[in-house]
Amino acid sequence: MTPAIELRKINKSFGAVHANKNIDLVVGKGSIHGIIGENGAGKSTLMSILYGFYNADSGDILVDGKVVSITDSKTAISLGIGMVHQHFMLVDTFSVLENIILGAEDGTFLSGGSDKARKELARLDADYGLKVDPDALIENLPVGLQQRVEILKALYRGAEVLILDEPTGVLTPAEADHLFRILEVLKSQGKTVLLITHKLREIMAITDTVSVMRRGEIVATRKTSETSMEELAELMVGRRVLLTVDKGNAAPGAPVLKVENLTVTDARGVTVVKNVSFEVRAGEIVGIAGVSGNGQSELLETLAGIRRPKSGTVTIGSEVLDLAHHPVDAAGMRAKSVGHVPEDRHRMGLVTSFAEYENAILGYQDDPAYAKGPFLNLAAIKETAKGEIAKYDIRPPNPMLKTANFSGGNQQKIVLAREIERDPSVLLIGQPTRGVDIGAIEFIHKRIVELRDAGKAILLVSVELDEIRSLSDRVLVMFDGRIVGERLPSAGEGEIGLLMAGVDDASAAASRQGDAA
Amino acid sequence: MFDIFFSYPTFDSMARLATPLLFACLAGLYSERSGVVDIGLEGKMLGAAFGAASVAFLTANAWLGLLAGIVVAVSLSLLHGFASITNRGNQIVSGVAINFLAAGLTALLGQAWFGQGGRTPSLPAGGRFLEITLPFAEEMASVPFIGRFYAEFLSGHSILVYGAFLAVPLTWWVLFRTRFGLRLRAVGESPAAVDTAGISVTFLRYRAVIICGILCGFAGAYLAIAQSSGFIKDMTAGKGFIALAALIFAKWKPVNAMLACLLFGYLDAVAIRMQGQSIPGIGEVPVQVFQALPYVLTVILLAGFIGKAIPPKASGIPYLKERT
Numbered sequence: 001m002t003p004a005i006e007l008r009k010i011n012k013s014f015g016a017v018h019a020n021k022n023i024d025l026v027v028g029k030g031s032i033h034g035i036i037g038e039n040g041a042g043k044s045t046l047m048s049i050l051y052g053f054y055n056a057d058s059g060d061i062l063v064d065g066k067v068v069s070i071t072d073s074k075t076a077i078s079l080g081i082g083m084v085h086q087h088f089m090l091v092d093t094f095s096v097l098e099n100i101i102l103g104a105e106d107g108t109f110l111s112g113g114s115d116k117a118r119k120e121l122a123r124l125d126a127d128y129g130l131k132v133d134p135d136a137l138i139e140n141l142p143v144g145l146q147q148r149v150e151i152l153k154a155l156y157r158g159a160e161v162l163i164l165d166e167p168t169g170v171l172t173p174a175e176a177d178h179l180f181r182i183l184e185v186l187k188s189q190g191k192t193v194l195l196i197t198h199k200l201r202e203i204m205a206i207t208d209t210v211s212v213m214r215r216g217e218i219v220a221t222r223k224t225s226e227t228s229m230e231e232l233a234e235l236m237v238g239r240r241v242l243l244t245v246d247k248g249n250a251a252p253g254a255p256v257l258k259v260e261n262l263t264v265t266d267a268r269g270v271t272v273v274k275n276v277s278f279e280v281r282a283g284e285i286v287g288i289a290g291v292s293g294n295g296q297s298e299l300l301e302t303l304a305g306i307r308r309p310k311s312g313t314v315t316i317g318s319e320v321l322d323l324a325h326h327p328v329d330a331a332g333m334r335a336k337s338v339g340h341v342p343e344d345r346h347r348m349g350l351v352t353s354f355a356e357y358e359n360a361i362l363g364y365q366d367d368p369a370y371a372k373g374p375f376l377n378l379a380a381i382k383e384t385a386k387g388e389i390a391k392y393d394i395r396p397p398n399p400m401l402k403t404a405n406f407s408g409g410n411q412q413k414i415v416l417a418r419e420i421e422r423d424p425s426v427l428l429i430g431q432p433t434r435g436v437d438i439g440a441i442e443f444i445h446k447r448i449v450e451l452r453d454a455g456k457a458i459l460l461v462s463v464e465l466d467e468i469r470s471l472s473d474r475v476l477v478m479f480d481g482r483i484v485g486e487r488l489p490s491a492g493e494g495e496i497g498l499l500m501a502g503v504d505d506a507s508a509a510a511s512r513q514g515d516a517a
Numbered sequence: 518m519f520d521i522f523f524s525y526p527t528f529d530s531m532a533r534l535a536t537p538l539l540f541a542c543l544a545g546l547y548s549e550r551s552g553v554v555d556i557g558l559e560g561k562m563l564g565a566a567f568g569a570a571s572v573a574f575l576t577a578n579a580w581l582g583l584l585a586g587i588v589v590a591v592s593l594s595l596l597h598g599f600a601s602i603t604n605r606g607n608q609i610v611s612g613v614a615i616n617f618l619a620a621g622l623t624a625l626l627g628q629a630w631f632g633q634g635g636r637t638p639s640l641p642a643g644g645r646f647l648e649i650t651l652p653f654a655e656e657m658a659s660v661p662f663i664g665r666f667y668a669e670f671l672s673g674h675s676i677l678v679y680g681a682f683l684a685v686p687l688t689w690w691v692l693f694r695t696r697f698g699l700r701l702r703a704v705g706e707s708p709a710a711v712d713t714a715g716i717s718v719t720f721l722r723y724r725a726v727i728i729c730g731i732l733c734g735f736a737g738a739y740l741a742i743a744q745s746s747g748f749i750k751d752m753t754a755g756k757g758f759i760a761l762a763a764l765i766f767a768k769w770k771p772v773n774a775m776l777a778c779l780l781f782g783y784l785d786a787v788a789i790r791m792q793g794q795s796i797p798g799i800g801e802v803p804v805q806v807f808q809a810l811p812y813v814l815t816v817i818l819l820a821g822f823i824g825k826a827i828p829p830k831a832s833g834i835p836y837l838k839e840r841t
Contacts, residue, residue: 051713052715053712053713053838072715073713073714073715074716075715076715077715083713087709089710089713089714090710091702091703091706091707091710092706092707092830093706094702094703094706098699098703099710101699102710102714102716103700103714103715103716104714105696105699107696108695108696108697109694110694110695110698111694113696
């Protein structure tokens, strides 16, 4: 059977960066073909070339066996190629209908096209179960539905090949499952799907064939049924990757961080952290598990000096702090040797429009090592940045580059390097691997364990239960602002999951007995 | 006293004073809806006024004058487009430059060509758009209310005044009922969405600034060869900025734009009539109070006291294909 899409020797460079090197790819008709690779491997560039957003420097594109020249998106659309971008290409202030017909209006006046689109939407709903209110404004729709509009847009234009670029990055697990069901339906109707992702689980769950990209090249193509997560991970990164964390037993020392009866209210006056007490010893990692929004973020921010608690004390080393009455700001907490890797690196961890070296000392700019009075010691700062880049394998290794131009994993490494290298005695880490690819995850986990072994007290907050269980020495579960239970990481996922869902400690423990029986 | 605020002459004057604002405001609407901020409305109007007056004087033909005004304003628009669309320059800087360019060039060329201190000579007959009396206006004048309204308010304006008010429903229809309008609104909100839909962002924005130029041409021509009989140095006197204020006040919507321009025109009309008059109990109100009101109202709007003015999301931002 003629393949739906065939790429031959595609090359594309951006300045000195060779984003796509001699790409050969065959996508079978009516299949779901995955393209996996780390951030920056060239997946999105390749798909943008196929969609006509960029033009390849050399190489051929074949659609249904015929060589075509896709110079712009219009051509791609007319060849039946549709794309759902990672960042949705929707006009937020427009209705669903207006977004659907934009660029496919069918005549100078809108009324005819609108009526046609309305009928067509009803048909697409009937055929694929893609229901959406045509008159709803995009900005009022949840992300999952916005993505559905993107899919509908492509189908409305007669797409036979649908490219999805990291479609699940913005979706909740339930929404992602729903999306996969939709893709299955599309496949059963003979459509071809190209799924770009860096998540192994998705590849295994839904694709028929998978191509692995690394540094601009396709390094392997496999039938999904004949490969494994381990093999794909190795192909992606170029070396063996441990999908589990390799760590020895903790040797906890004296408590370094002690939290007693901490209560925090948010800006609206709602109590978000309720009378929380725990301690973290030197040389141990304490993980806080919980569904996002149960007070973990606020707890972390309070300990970092960003929020002022309502009551309670925090002890760091031997110093007792009554933060409610004598607040210490973020710089003050840093001075007390508390490092903080914020949950959201874009909002709190970095100034993405700054150069890398500037972010490498952000928050420590008054340190005498980097500043003399009001003047920065740029030479020393750049030296520090270079050292961290080398040690943390931050790529590209250029301290002058704007931070926004680094991939997510490398941005996270910049933040981690900054906080870890200041040698704090307490390290607060929020979502260390959110949006980070697996090669970098392995590296980050290793660094965190090393830090523990060096005798630091580490408090880890993550919504990834897997991460909490594999890194932590003890797991605290937060629900509705309270710590509802403490478990060893070896406790079953089900038991911790029950605690996270608000089941009380005793009942959760009983579930274990139930399991055993 | 009451006459100053509520009388046919005041309303007549309101319509006349609102006309150039309305043309310029709609001009800005097309441009900003496409994502190109246009602070150069003032300069384009001024350039158009000078062009219109010069050609109308030389040819004694108002229509040729209007055409010249349009040509001048569209040229300046294309300059703005070249700087801000093609070269992705800062749109505010480009707009300000156009304002200075127009202010300087009109005065300079006016002096060089006509030697009257930057003004153009008074227009010959035929070089000016005259007031039109609508059919049966005289007969209707005796009919109470509706007839008087027809004769005294609707009738007796220049054709450009009617044109300005007809441009309002036309603009609404173009924006909300045509393919071009849909794309225009989309490109001002999310150029990337337009680009990925296979539509050229550049061409679309150029068309928008050209329409902006045409309407600025009407605005300038109205000032020089309909409202007045010739060009005077700096004759726009900030009307471009008032139009911009009206555009914000109107939240970038055509019918609102008309209402805002009528309000600002009305304030202007009252200001003129208030000169030397005193309000019982308050005394003489300085005319500047009324002149400042459009700006004051706009600031109050922007501060969030009268709803919210949210500009098109992409306005002011040059479009660059993102390297993903």
